[in-house]
Amino acid sequence: MAQFFAYIVHKNGAADDSALELINAAKKIDPSAAVTAIVTGSGADLDKVADEVAASYPEVWKISNDALAYPNAEVVRKALLNNLPSDAVILMPHDTFGMDLAPGLSIKLDSAFVSDVADFEGVDGTDIKVIRQEFSGQVSTHVKVDMSGGAVITVRPGVFQPDESKSAGGSVTDKDAGDVSAKRKYLEVLVAEVGDVDITKSEVLVSVGRGIEDQDNLEIIHELAEAMGADVACSRPIVDAKWLEKSRQVGTSGLTVKPKVYLALGISGSFQHMGGIKGNPFIIAINKNPKAPIFQLADVGIEEDILEFVPELTEAINEAK
Amino acid sequence: MEILVCVKRVPDTSENEIEVNSDGTDIERDDLVYSVNEWDNYAVEEAIQIKDKVGGSVTVVTVGDEESEEVLRREMAMGADNGILLEDDAFEGSDGKGIAAILKAAVEKGNYDLILTGAQADDGAAQVGGMLAAMLDLPYASLVNFIDVSDDKKLKVGREIEGGNQEMNEIELPCVLSIQTGINEPRYVGIRGIRKVASVEIPTHGASDLGLGADAVGAGAAKVKRLDYFVPELGEGAEMLEGSTEEKVAKLIELLKAKGGIK
Numbered sequence: 001m002a003q004f005f006a007y008i009v010h011k012n013g014a015a016d017d018s019a020l021e022l023i024n025a026a027k028k029i030d031p032s033a034a035v036t037a038i039v040t041g042s043g044a045d046l047d048k049v050a051d052e053v054a055a056s057y058p059e060v061w062k063i064s065n066d067a068l069a070y071p072n073a074e075v076v077r078k079a080l081l082n083n084l085p086s087d088a089v090i091l092m093p094h095d096t097f098g099m100d101l102a103p104g105l106s107i108k109l110d111s112a113f114v115s116d117v118a119d120f121e122g123v124d125g126t127d128i129k130v131i132r133q134e135f136s137g138q139v140s141t142h143v144k145v146d147m148s149g150g151a152v153i154t155v156r157p158g159v160f161q162p163d164e165s166k167s168a169g170g171s172v173t174d175k176d177a178g179d180v181s182a183k184r185k186y187l188e189v190l191v192a193e194v195g196d197v198d199i200t201k202s203e204v205l206v207s208v209g210r211g212i213e214d215q216d217n218l219e220i221i222h223e224l225a226e227a228m229g230a231d232v233a234c235s236r237p238i239v240d241a242k243w244l245e246k247s248r249q250v251g252t253s254g255l256t257v258k259p260k261v262y263l264a265l266g267i268s269g270s271f272q273h274m275g276g277i278k279g280n281p282f283i284i285a286i287n288k289n290p291k292a293p294i295f296q297l298a299d300v301g302i303e304e305d306i307l308e309f310v311p312e313l314t315e316a317i318n319e320a321k
Numbered sequence: 322m323e324i325l326v327c328v329k330r331v332p333d334t335s336e337n338e339i340e341v342n343s344d345g346t347d348i349e350r351d352d353l354v355y356s357v358n359e360w361d362n363y364a365v366e367e368a369i370q371i372k373d374k375v376g377g378s379v380t381v382v383t384v385g386d387e388e389s390e391e392v393l394r395r396e397m398a399m400g401a402d403n404g405i406l407l408e409d410d411a412f413e414g415s416d417g418k419g420i421a422a423i424l425k426a427a428v429e430k431g432n433y434d435l436i437l438t439g440a441q442a443d444d445g446a447a448q449v450g451g452m453l454a455a456m457l458d459l460p461y462a463s464l465v466n467f468i469d470v471s472d473d474k475k476l477k478v479g480r481e482i483e484g485g486n487q488e489m490n491e492i493e494l495p496c497v498l499s500i501q502t503g504i505n506e507p508r509y510v511g512i513r514g515i516r517k518v519a520s521v522e523i524p525t526h527g528a529s530d531l532g533l534g535a536d537a538v539g540a541g542a543a544k545v546k547r548l549d550y551f552v553p554e555l556g557e558g559a560e561m562l563e564g565s566t567e568e569k570v571a572k573l574i575e576l577l578k579a580k581g582g583i584k
Contacts, residue, residue: 099447101451103448107451115445138334144548189486190479227583230584295561308566
C-alpha cells in the first residue's frame with residue numbers, strides 16, 4: 001500500500017478541525033495506514049502547529065519557508081512536489097484552500113484525483129471506492145479511483161469523526177521547501193464587513209433561499225421574521241443576486257450561525273450552507289421539492305411552495321397574538 | 322485581451338428534481354431542463370466585461386455533443402465572439418483529467434491571454450480549471466470573485482475564502498482562473514439575441530484535429546470512474562408535517578412556540 005499523507009490546514013498557530021478528521025478518513029481506506037502529516041508555513045506559528053499535530057500523527061513533515069507564511073496554493077504545491085513520493089496518497093480538506101491546490105497537484109504528480117469525498121467504501125487491489133455527491137447533493141455516486149500511481153483526495157469537512165486520541169507521540173522532521181518561486185503572489189485578506197444585524201448572535205433565524213424566485217417576494221420573508229421576532233438570513237444564491245447583503249449569508253463561504261431555531265425557506269440544503277449552521281438548532285425546512293437534501297437534515301419538513309405558505313403562516317401568527 | 326471561457330451544458334438543478342433511473346446507471350434524463358452551468362455563465366459575463374474595458378475577444382468552448390451547441394449560442398448571444406465545440410466519441414467516459422486534456426489541446430490551437438472556467442459544475446468536483454492550468458504550466462487561482470485588469474502583464478484577483486473574507490492576489494498573465502458565482506450580474510439573454518447568432522458557424526474539433534490519442538482521453542485513460550448513482554441517506558430525515566395547508570400552519574406554529582421560535 002502506498003504511503004499516506006495528510007495536508008494540515010492551519011491558521012494563527014492552530015490546526016484546522018480537518019487535521020484530526022483526515023486521520024479517520026485515511027483509516028477508512030486502510031485501517032493500518034500510518035499517515036504522515038505535512039505542515040507548511042514559517043516561524044513560531046508553524047512550530048506550534050507541528051507540535052500540536054505530532055500528538056495525533058506518528059510522523060510530521062515540517063516545511064518551513066518565508067514564502068509559505070501565507071498558504072498560497074501555487075507556492076505550497078511546489079513545496080509538496082519537492083518532497084512527496086510520486087505514488088503518494090495525499091488527503092486534504094475540500095475547502096477553499098484544498099480546491100485551490102489539489103487539482104493541479106494531481107496533474108503534477110500524475111496521480112488520480114477525486115474531490116469532496118463523503119465516504120470511503122473499501123479497497124479492491126489498487127482501486128478505492130468512494131462516495132461523493134452530485135447535482136447539489138440531490139444524488140450520490142460510487143466512484144472507483146485507481147490509486148496505483150498515487151492519488152490526491154479532497155475530503156468533505158465535518159463528515160469524518162476527528163481522532164481525538166492524541167496518543168501518537170509523533171516525531172517532527174524538517175523538510176526543505178526547495179524552489180518555491182511562483183507566478184502568483186499573495187497580497188492580503190480583506191475581512192468581510194459586519195452588517196446592520198449580526199446574525200451570528202440571533203436566536204431565531206428565518207433563512208431564505210432560491211425558492212423565493214424574485215427580489216420583490218422577499219417582502220413576505222421580512223414580514224414573517226417580524227411576526228416571529230426573528231432575524232432574516234439567507235443562502236448563497238440570494239447574495240449572488242445582490243438581493244441581500246453578504247452579512248446575511250449562512251454557510252462556509254458566509255457566516256457561521258448558532259441559533260436555537262432555524263427556519264429554512266426554499267433552501268435546498270447544500271453542505272456548504274449546512275456547514276454554517278452550528279450548535280444543533282431545531283431546523284424546520286419548507287420546500288416545494290420533496291427531493292431537496294434539506295429534508296434529510298432538518299428536524300421537521302413541510303413540502304409546500306414558500307410563496308404561498310409563508311404569507312399564510314405570517315397571517316396566522318399575527319392573528320394568534 | 323484574448324479570453325477563452327470553458328463552459329458546460331448541465332441539468333438545471335433549480336428547475337429539476339434529479340432522480341436516479343431504475344437500474345442506477347444514470348439520472349433520469351428525459352424531460353430535464355438543461356442550461357449553461359451557473360458558474361460558467363458568471364465567467365462568460367466577466368470575460369465580456371473585461372473585453373468591453375480593454376478590448377480583445379471572447380471565445381467560449383465546450384466539450385460535449387450537438388446539443389451543447391445551444392449553450393455556446395446562448396453565451397454568444399450574451400456577447401461572446403466565437404464558439405468552439407469539442408466533440409468526439411473518443412471523449413466519452415473521460416474523467417476530469419481527460420476533459421482538461423481535451424481543453425488543453427484546444428487552448429494550444431489559439432493564443433489566449435486569459436482562460437476562465439466556472440469554479441465547479443454539476444458534479445461538484447471543482448477540478449478542471451486547476452488541472453488545465455497545471456497541464457499548461459500557467460498560474461492558477463480558484464474561486465475568483467474579483468478581477469482588476471489595469472495592468473497588461475498581471476491581474477489583481479480576489480478569491481472567496483471562508484467566512485465571507487476575500488484573499489487578494491497578484492497573478493501573471495497568461496493565467497487560468499476559476500470563477501465563483503456572485504462576481505458580477507450576468508446579463509439577461511432574450512430569444513431575439515439567441516436568434517441573431519442562430520446561424521453563426523461553430524467549428525467542431527474531434528480527437529484527431531486536436532492531436533489527442535486514446536491514452537489521454539476517454540474511458541480508457543480515466544483513472545476515476547463513476548460506478549452508479551443512488552439517493553443519499555444523510556440522516557434519519559425530517560418528520561414531514563402532513564394535512565391541509567391550514568393544518569400544517571397550525572402544527573408549525575405550535576412547534577415554533579414550543580421551541581422558542583416565536584417571541
